[in-house]
Amino acid sequence: MRSFQDTLHHHGLHLVREVTSTLQINTGFRCNLACKHCHLDAGPARQEVMTRATMEEVLSFVRRNSFKLADITGGAPELVPDIAYLLDGLSLQVERVLFRSNLTLLTRGEYAALLEQLVAGKVAIAASFPSTNKKQADAQRGSGVWESSVKALKELNRLGYGKAGTGLELFLVANPAGAFLPVEQSRAEQRYKSELAAKWGIAFTNLYTFANMPLGRFRAWLERSGNLQPYMAKLAAGFNPATVAGLMCRSLISVSWDGFLYDCDFNLAAGLYHSGRRLHLSEVDTIGKGIPIISADHCYGCTAGAGFT
């Protein structure tokens, strides 16, 4: 298999940073779930979570830059003790805030205040919902997760999320339940919309489909199951040069729970620092254009087929 860098070179492509409009904040690896497709190896045993001091540095970094979107991810951001503080600070400084949720915590009683804060701030929610099929979803995320997710989606709908005219956006995110590529996004969305509405009366704003990244826990499963080589070959064979111009890493910068910068959350998982140096965001003034994006073979996961941005 040709390396990702060689493939870019072969097509005469250069992966460099454009205007950085999104700050993705990985608030930590602590999660109540241990999904098999997780590229970060997040789970209940992980202790890494963003402290209030790092949050303050994140907010200061946001003030020095002009991000339009703050994308809060984890782990499960619900489990970060000072998450409300971070949300408050971000809401004052960026046009849009996106909160990623695994759906199993957010609508539980103990997170009522957080949910209220999301509604009041019109914070968009991106929720993992890999399959409309219970067996497929639970095989990936754990027993009972699919049912809690359906229950949570109904509750979010009741609060106005995913309903037209409320300004409360609810995005679903679907990953394949194995070593194969995701369904083409627009077709998957049509099917999800009709099936979720017909079977459970659930509405949502849009669906995003992503390939599973050959990193973290998913990579370990690929290795154990003998799927790593054919999966990598499939991703590489599906390389579509037209996707490179629109890759998310060109307009996004990712910060880890401890404040270090990466070109995306996948590079964070791979330990590949932004600009190739271990830089803490407190050391960086602004993120400029033209900086080469650090890439490796897992980047084939974002360039296969129609691409996943």
Next chain:
Amino acid sequence: MESYYNPSDLAKFGEIAEEAPEMAKKFFDYYGTVFAEGELSEREKALIALAVAHSVQCPYCIDAYTTACLEKGSNQAEMTEAVHVACAIRGGASLVHGVQMMNRCKKVSM
């Protein structure tokens, strides 16, 4: 271990064009058109292909269309039902020939 069927041979399918390129081109063009979205969706066509693959017992096709079905958004329960459709038709085709057997029995029996 040697085998008549080798999974890596599926990737060599295109080499069939070496001795008869025009026929191969026509076949592969036609094949591509058949599986494109039409009155039936790509997902539905992949499920039909999976069922037919089981009926003609082609291991290459079973491999390829299992993956295709998953990548077009079908789940294992749907795929299993498609295989049952192939099984029912294939089994039914054997069983319905029992009428021929009965006809012949009637003809030659007292």
